[in-house]
Amino acid sequence: MDIQDIDTVRAWVDVDLGALVANYRSLEERANPRVGMLPIVKADAYGLGVRGVLQALEPLEPWGYGVAALSEARALRELGIARRILLLFPTLEELRAAVELEVTPAIGDPATLVRWRELARQADRRLSFHLEVDTGMGRAGFLSTEVERWLPEVLEAAAEVEWEGTFTHFHSAEVEDERPTREQWERFRACIGRFPNGSGGLLHASGTAAALRWPDYSLDLVRPGIFLYGARVVTGLPAPRPVAAVRARVTALKDVPAGWTASYGATFRSSSASRWATLALGYGDGLRRELSNRGSALFGDEVAPIIGRVCMDVTVVDVTDLEGVEPGSVATVVGGDPAGPASLEMVAELCGTIPYEILTGLTGRLPRLYAPARSGSGARSGGAAGEREGYGGP
Ligand SMILES: *Cc1c(COP(=O)(O)O)cnc(C)c1O
Numbered sequence: 001m002d003i004q005d006i007d008t009v010r011a012w013v014d015v016d017l018g019a020l021v022a023n024y025r026s027l028e029e030r031a032n033p034r035v036g037m038l039p040i041v042k043a044d045a046y047g048l049g050v051r052g053v054l055q056a057l058e059p060l061e062p063w064g065y066g067v068a069a070l071s072e073a074r075a076l077r078e079l080g081i082a083r084r085i086l087l088l089f090p091t092l093e094e095l096r097a098a099v100e101l102e103v104t105p106a107i108g109d110p111a112t113l114v115r116w117r118e119l120a121r122q123a124d125r126r127l128s129f130h131l132e133v134d135t136g137m138g139r140a141g142f143l144s145t146e147v148e149r150w151l152p153e154v155l156e157a158a159a160e161v162e163w164e165g166t167f168t169h170f171h172s173a174e175v176e177d178e179r180p181t182r183e184q185w186e187r188f189r190a191c192i193g194r195f196p197n198g199s200g201g202l203l204h205a206s207g208t209a210a211a212l213r214w215p216d217y218s219l220d221l222v223r224p225g226i227f228l229y230g231a232r233v234v235t236g237l238p239a240p241r242p243v244a245a246v247r248a249r250v251t252a253l254k255d256v257p258a259g260w261t262a263s264y265g266a267t268f269r270s271s272s273a274s275r276w277a278t279l280a281l282g283y284g285d286g287l288r289r290e291l292s293n294r295g296s297a298l299f300g301d302e303v304a305p306i307i308g309r310v311c312m313d314v315t316v317v318d319v320t321d322l323e324g325v326e327p328g329s330v331a332t333v334v335g336g337d338p339a340g341p342a343s344l345e346m347v348a349e350l351c352g353t354i355p356y357e358i359l360t361g362l363t364g365r366l367p368r369l370y371a372p373a374r375s376g377s378g379a380r381s382g383g384a385a386g387e388r389e390g391y392g393g394p
Pocket of ligand 1: 040042088169208209223224225226227
């Protein structure tokens, strides 16, 4: 987006690419994978905009990128990404195009393996795949306990298609109880222990939580997502720097008497004369309705409670006790200090969900504005107007 247009934007997502790069580096250092990093950029880089995120990640030379859908792999190729792309959840229908795009599917069932071999024969190319092993996640992968049943088929396939890697996925790496992850790890090890020497390729198991909590399980590649994007999902371990902040401008201010009501259903009523501000942000932008009468907006360090129901396009906040809020003032509605009332983690908690869903729920109506990685510190405050020169991005 042009700087020119940015001046007319009512609400947006600030993405601090310097923080994203810092998060990548700190995770890489902690997990220390033997071969490299496989950052996960599915769902438009967790809602932050894959194009801007890739601008920050490419200079770090990751081993490859992980995506969920073929359309995401195609977007990466169209952006000029030449690295490996691991397609985590291919459908049979996506495989043909995966060949053309030189995308590597994760394969964890016989039908997909058969189809990939067929396509390799047709293309007369040595296509590659990563084998997924199900150690308890139950959603994809050959069952680790049935390795004797499927291994012959995989080895036979490996004569035609390159078995480039083998991975599993932990279901509870972020929780205190270590037993489920240990059990999955043991299942994975037992399974790959059955592979003939030299087969199985690159081994990987860890997303964010395991990479943080179980660096011993890093193997060849780690597959972090949410940590890069600035959400804390494991307590008591290095926290990521916040990356995303949802900002919105004030469209209007009004002074209301005691007993005035706010928004649909009149679920909020002023107890005394008050000043209310309307923010140009609603559930049509991805601001969750669960924040009605519960969430907060920040003007600098000052807190303005959300009052009444979040509407599709606007949200009312109480600014009675705040100085200097005017039409056009900018509020932070998601983001800011991780311990603060509008932090991504707090918003997720208030909504009874996880930061992943808050980020991926931000809609296309909000432009993503990127503070470039080279600025390093990412110390821009508050998203105040006049600090926008540094933005690049689409
Ligand atoms: C989404 C995903 C990841 C990334 O998980 P985070 O918790 O965001 O780090 C890693 N591996 C697989 C298979 C995934 O689906």
